[in-house]
Amino acid sequence: METAFADYLDEFTRRDWETLDPEAVADPVRVAVVGLGWFAREWALPGIARSAYTEATVVTDVDPDAVETVAAERDVTGVTPEEFRSGAAADAYDAAYVATPNAAHLDYVRAAAAQGKAVLCEKPLEATLDRARRLVAACRDADVRLMVGYRMQTDPAVRRLRDLLRAGVAGDVVHVHATMSQTMLGELGGDTDQWRLDPELSGGCALMDLGVYPLNTTRFVLDEDPVRVSGRTRTRHEAFADVDEHASFRLAFPDGVDALCTVSQNAQHASRLEVTGTEARLISDPAFYEREDRGFAVVRDGTRVDVDFDQVHQIEEEFAYFGHQLLADEPFHPDGEHALADMRALDGIYRSAETGRSVTLDEDAA
Template structure:
């Protein structure tokens, strides 16, 4: 492999953010896990356990049976949401991970902030832009650090993609294409009575639940934010009557760079990100799902290079970063302000879908 590729792709899974040696850490960051859905149980809790910088010590959920089961399985404290919000076991954790339905993030993050606990909140931040702003303000006013769960940003494949774009390996970026789809009712279970199908709890489905992945990953890789968005949504299946089933959206970035994205909750499983520049194409395929290995390829001058690398557990990387930054007393990226840019873009995509007009983004953050 010739330069300029090798220097960025050698030691592919390196943690370019890590400065602490786990053996020098006296105690990991103790985490209270709020919300015990399939993602928390199958991915987040194992990720916390695999990370050398974190340890789950408390769990809670509105489902008391789930709390009892997980507490026994993990040998941790199981408490009710009311007990957690009241701070009954606040001495048992240093940070709070919120993985509940979108519209309930604010209440749990506010409670954690009032207790002086660091927060890792799942994305999107909340069900609406206004509530997301209130969430960020709650942490800022309390002086507690807030990280948002964009697990793609700590995945080495995405970080190497960003390195190559920054180094100009693709030349000038011309356009970006991304797609993310799944048969939600099959992959996440056949029960139609779930919060992702409830607009009040989710804020939307295809755009909010899936669209945030291409949106944020493209922002991260390009190192810039969209200035205008447009979108179109449609719904066909009766189970999605309250939310968007399929969506297409366009992100306009400075310099005339466009990103075209398609997402669907009811289509053949797909996950791909492709960046096309004047000199090369950079491809992640598969790209976005935690349950599939990432594929990384470069196509330059008619020669395609598929990079073979050791896969990582995305949630282990995310929680390792979260715990490491707290222990090192270093700031987080992505933080709350970063996530608010996504919330404004998501809000703009839905507005565009209604008005059939593009929506300019202000880029303004609250005081």
């Protein structure tokens, strides 16, 4: 076991998915960035530029001033949403990155798919399960490739945690605890006139915006899907009157493994994932935010080992994976069907919060 532990910690930040030589890439994937909010401007565009496999060539947004500013800053083509949907810029990009509010994903993904372009869509897929299904169907019907933006899946700390679980370092997994919280109105600028607080645009707030991180990351490291969910939501602050401010939920996995998760848009900043097994605990803390260094530790028989590793630009890793898989003609792991499992779970948690009863997840249920 000690040998397996050491083996998986060597070259901690290795890209175990990479088969191409990044220095040999002459024609990176040209990406159209759809939606120019703070995340796209501060993280996605720099990540695309840092990746050897991608380059941004087109930008669009409902705010024409944002398009003009970013197009000038990045020396790319700026187009209106109408021009993007009509295909006016189709010759200038190979793939679209959709980072709009959740309820606008379907419209832009469908437009890109109709133009035969690959898509990287932010998570959650859409504001509702029905619209998410329509989004996946649009890509399937157009025979275009769809990846969903689960950046945790390309983060080395998360990949090494999954490797160690697969190697049996933790023994049999018994349970998972995860938490993610922030003071949203403070950390995201204090603006109460934003799409996350509009249930029509977001589909919800704490659960949809934050809950998807522990949900999907737990699915990824366990390589299992939950079969039953339960949860509750709470709202106290008037700014969150129409959405969920706090949420807690339980994911029941096969073989009796439970994940207990808490998320909040109005609590002290926290970000942690802990997997407890019969032989060891594996801990990522901080875990989920792109703007903080990730931590990684293994606790076994009373001894804690904190792994010191070179941090990576998490969004660079995500776009490098996206571009690499397209150029290498390899499949995406977080594809549309994978993301629909999250949408079914999120929908089930909200239904549980309304009824007070747990919900069995059925792949064919509405």
